[in-house]
Amino acid sequence: MIAIAWINLIRLVRDRTNIFPVVIFPIVLILVFGISFGGTGRPRLGVTGGDGPLAAELVAALAGSGELELVRVADEAEARDAVERGSLTAALLIPAGYDRALAAYTPVELPYVARNEPSALQLGAAVRSVVSRVTMAARAAAYVREGSFPDLVARIGRISVPGVTVESVMTGPARPVQVSSFDIAATSQLLLFVFLTSLTGASSLIETRLLGVSRRMYASPVSSRAILLGEAAGRVGMALTQGLVIMLGSGLLFGVRWGDPIGAGALLLAFSLVGGGAAMLLGAVARTAQQAVSVGLLAGLGLAAIGGAMVPLDLFTGPMRQIAHLTPHAWALDGFAELLRGNGTVADVVPQLGVLALFAAALLALGSWRLRAALTR
Structure with missing residues (x-):
């Protein structure tokens, strides 16, 4: 046999x-x-721009989110080419006048470039969450518009608003973070x-x-x-x-x-x-x-x-x-x-x-x- x-x-x-x-x-x-x-490991997000302090704060928050790997890209053309070739999962294009627009209470668009694939859609949700959290003070200042923009942002950052506390408890065996x-x-x-x-x-x-x-x-x-x-x-x-x-x-x-x-x-x-x-x-x-x-x-x-x-x-x-x-x-x-x-x-x-x-x-x-x-x- x-x-x-x-x-x-x-x-x-x-x-x-x-x-x-x-x-x-x-x-x-x-x-x-x-x-x-999507490749292995965390999704790779390319970022262009981010020269001012507010833009740098946004980039730092993205890098520290733990949900992505941040890659600095020279310009929009390089970012789009990298996304098309698959070396980047997606790219966030921060405009050159990002800080000036926020200080002038002007709406700012942050183009998000990605292919139509599951990993890019998941990364987009994570990026939107970080952008919403970082720009919350600026959006609140644009709503109040009483005083200078830096003072409003500083005051809003010191405000403590009572609300609902959400507590998360995991039950059962631990699950792997990512497949x-x-x-x-x-x-x-x-x-x-x-x-x-x-x-x-x-x-x-x-x-x-x-x-x-x-x-x-x-x-x-x-x-x-x-x-x-x-x-x-x-x-x-x-x-x-x-x-x-x-x-x-x-x-x-x-x-x-x-x-x-x-x-x-x-x-x-x-x-x-x-x-x-x-x-x-x-x-x-x-x-x-x-x-x-x-x-x-x-x-x-x-x-x-x-x-x-x-x-x-x-x-x-x-x-x-x-x-x-x-x-x-x-x-x-x-x-x-x-x-x-x-x-x-x-x-x-x-x-x-x-x-x-x-x-x-x-x-x-x-x-x-x-x-x-x-x-x-």
């Missing part, structure tokens, strides 16, 4: 055409999606490529049948059970290899977090068993390697799209979420979300592991039954 499984892994590694789809392509997609939807776009991209690409590689790798099982390797195995003093277990272990091993390449590569290159190592490893193993069972079934049903690759691509991409590996499950409507959970991808995504967003452990993903185990058991049983019939036919 071990020898048969090992030979399948050797065939995967020795075929140089597998380097791109197994190693390079998943990492490239994680890089592209991670940068496109980067690279974490989300790596999770979806892991499930997409583990399942896709498993299905397209079923072509090697068909080649084993067509080249007569399976007949020679049956002619040796090896039981059919050992042959079937070896082929199943080979399919699962290929899926695990693909998953480990994505996990380790994304972690080393982009700092992707996978949450609790035991929980992440258990989810990867369970999903690899699902992929191995699906590959067994496809390899037993398909008649040619080309047919297996075509059906594998169609099924792999289709189930990934339905299961939320291409579009986040958070964007699905109620009925679509129910349909998504007819696939193993949605359950695996729920498990990784619990590990990352909920700071969970392997105990928190037991329901997802149970459902994936049922998928794997059904596919492996059906695939073994069909493969036994195909090998002995």
Whole structure:
């Protein structure tokens, strides 16, 4: 059994055409999606202007908010170019006459330049909050307009207004502060490529049948059970290899977090068993390697799209979420979300592991039954 499984892994590694789809392509997609939807760490806000004391106060408040990384930019053209290229999440353009306009009680516009993406929209809300807080005294002075502007601002700053005190209390376990776009991209690409590689790798099982390797195995003093277990272990091993390449590569290159190592490893193993069972079934049903690759691509991409590996499950409507959970991808995504967003452990993903185990058991049983019939036919 071990020898048969090992030979399948050797065939995967020795075929140089597998380097791109197994190693390079998943990492490239994680890089592209991670940068496109915000990158790692805090969002980067470019700021132009801010020469006067009031403008400097606003810039200092933005830098000290803790919700963004402030980057000084020379002018508006450079800021827009950086936002378009993705090196900045957004840019705040402070006009040259910002201080004079406030002192003259003249309305001031602060253009906010950003792409239409979730991270930029979230950053815009944070920037508006800081601007509203910093300019509160100036806006109040513009409403009163009795005396000089500096005196009014100073007096307003000393006013203590009684009001309602809001107390925030956190209950339950602590939650992580932020999940980067690279974490989300790596999770979806892991499930997409583990399942896709498993299905397209079923072509090697068909080649084993067509080249007569399976007949020679049956002619040796090896039981059919050992042959079937070896082929199943080979399919699962290929899926695990693909998953480990994505996990380790994304972690080393982009700092992707996978949450609790035991929980992440258990989810990867369970999903690899699902992929191995699906590959067994496809390899037993398909008649040619080309047919297996075509059906594998169609099924792999289709189930990934339905299961939320291409579009986040958070964007699905109620009925679509129910349909998504007819696939193993949605359950695996729920498990990784619990590990990352909920700071969970392997105990928190037991329901997802149970459902994936049922998928794997059904596919492996059906695939073994069909493969036994195909090998002995």
